[in-house]
Amino acid sequence: MSETDNKDSASNDSAIKPQPGKLPEAVDGGSENDAVAKEPLLSREQLLSAREDSAHLREMAADLREDAVQLREETVTLREHANPLFSAALHGQDSSPTESIQEATSILRQANEHLVIATLEAQKQAEQIQQAKDQLDYLAHHDALTDLPNRILLQDRLNQAIELARRQSKNFAVMFMDLDRFKHINDSLGHAVGDQLLLSVAHRLKGCVRHSDTISRHGGDEFVLLLSSIEHAEDAALSAQKMLAALALPHRIDRHDIHISVSIGISIYPNDGRDAETLIKSADTAMYCAKESGRNNYKFFESNMNALAVRRQNTEAGLRRALERQEFILHYQPEIDLHSGRIIGVEALIRWRHPELGLLAPEQFVPIAQECGLILPIGRWMLREACFQARLWQQAQLPAIPVSINISGVEFRDKCFLKNIRSALKEAGLEPRYLELELTENVLMQDTDLTNSVLHALAELGVKLAVDNFGTGCSSLSYLRTFSIDTLKIDRSFVNRMIGNQDDAAIVSTVINMGKSLNKRIIAEGVETPEQAAFLMARQCDEGQGYYFGYPVAAEAFTHSLQTGV
């Protein structure tokens, strides 16, 4: 039997669960604090404090042991005193035997008294030490924030499940769960809210499992569920659906209604792995596929997923190298005045000059960069590069036009975002009005307080703001009134279909009219044909961008376009 066989389960933790902030002084026979703790949670600070208390307890136990030894020694001394008195009284050597017996009895009583106290003290100490050991053992096997089993305990339970399933020729499932976009919440609302959210999620997940299952926190926003006994793979699918449904309702935390979903990967013993490590890895791989296919869903592991996972890992590693080796470049696409045909702006678009795969478009690596956090250094590089290039064109006496770059939600909510903008502008010597930041509607609608304050600061700085892919995100338009938006970029999907589809044509016309009424610049994206350009001009759209006017090109080629005006 393994070392942790008798650990209490996730859904029924009991006697040895530590009390927040302190270790119970369990067995001193008096205080109310002796009672075992009922409160299930320990913060990181409390965990630290519990460990300190435990060390203190051990020191105290050592002192008490010394006291007990002293008491025993005193007992022996007392008995040694009493024995001659009894002996003298019995053999008539004492002048008053009754007094001697009384004195000897009293001494013996005293000795017994010491012995009783010393023995009880010793028992209490042994129990205290055992309890402290149990508590430390509990802490070592449970997550301090959620009180769920941690990965060590999960590993142990998995090993037991494997052993049992092997003997009984049965199946079990491992579900790897990762919260979708948890990092954004942590970054924007702070770690305290993030921790509360994790607690709320843990609570809901715990409510979805049977007593015999183990739901563990694997670290960060990852949870792993061991479904210890399933008849068919469909049983695991039902559990996954239950988990997804449990998380569908918003979490009310600190005045925020937070929506969070989860992506789930499922592996089945023995098909997807015969050891704990492989089973978790397979479930993890399947989870990534669930994320890639739109999040908030579940996927069973398939052997070809390994190839995808390897490719993804390679991309991530390659991105890190690309930053060091400066493999990224910017391509520039013109924004055109539809009436005059002049270049009135430029959008900087990132490309990765991959040493083996050639030039990669952003959709081939930006999603991965966003997931692994590399989007922040990549975004900083892009911002700086675009500002320097815009300044170079100005220094070359070319027409001064604003350069726009796309900003992801991760970058926008980064604490250093404003600082990075200021320093990029300063270092390049570019006036803020020549920088335009493109944000999607979804980025603008998340955490409106933060959005408002950042946008306000940007507007004060003089940087221009554009809503990218307008019409595809959040349906509320009130943000156009709330935020200082300069430009609306009509999404290419509407522009592509507006000639043959009346609805799309109506949407494009409406956006143009609305934008003009609100004094916004309107740019139609994805203009590819002269018919589309004519359609837009007929509806008083002033600006366009797309292959019809010019493909994204390297800085040198775009310099030429600026020089010739074509």
Next chain:
Amino acid sequence: MNDLPRHRIIKILTAQLPEKPTDAAINLWELMATQIISVIGESGFSSIYARSLFLTQSTCPWLPADSTAPEEHRFAALKKSLDGQPPSQANEANNLLLTTFTDILASLIGETLTNHLLDLAWGGNDALDRSGNEVQNE
């Protein structure tokens, strides 16, 4: 719990408490305390008593936590908490407390001496005599 003779004696004594069960319960404690203190002293008794209260509190959390009281009011807190309970519950708790106490005592001074002291304390009790006979007849 093993059904030792002294357990049965305690069970019988606590089950047949008369109209004022708490007074009778405290009387059992006082009789026992006198005999035990003569062997292990006041502090020895208090030590076992405190430990028994603590252990029994897991089942009867309403029992007094503080057992430190002057000799003459040694059982005042126990009396008060037993008084606050319905007789059946009070008797059950007292049964458990006495059993725990005598178990600890027996673990320290042995079963024979414990039984001897209990006999000295409660020997005049009819129930004890009957129980003793029952034990002998088995």
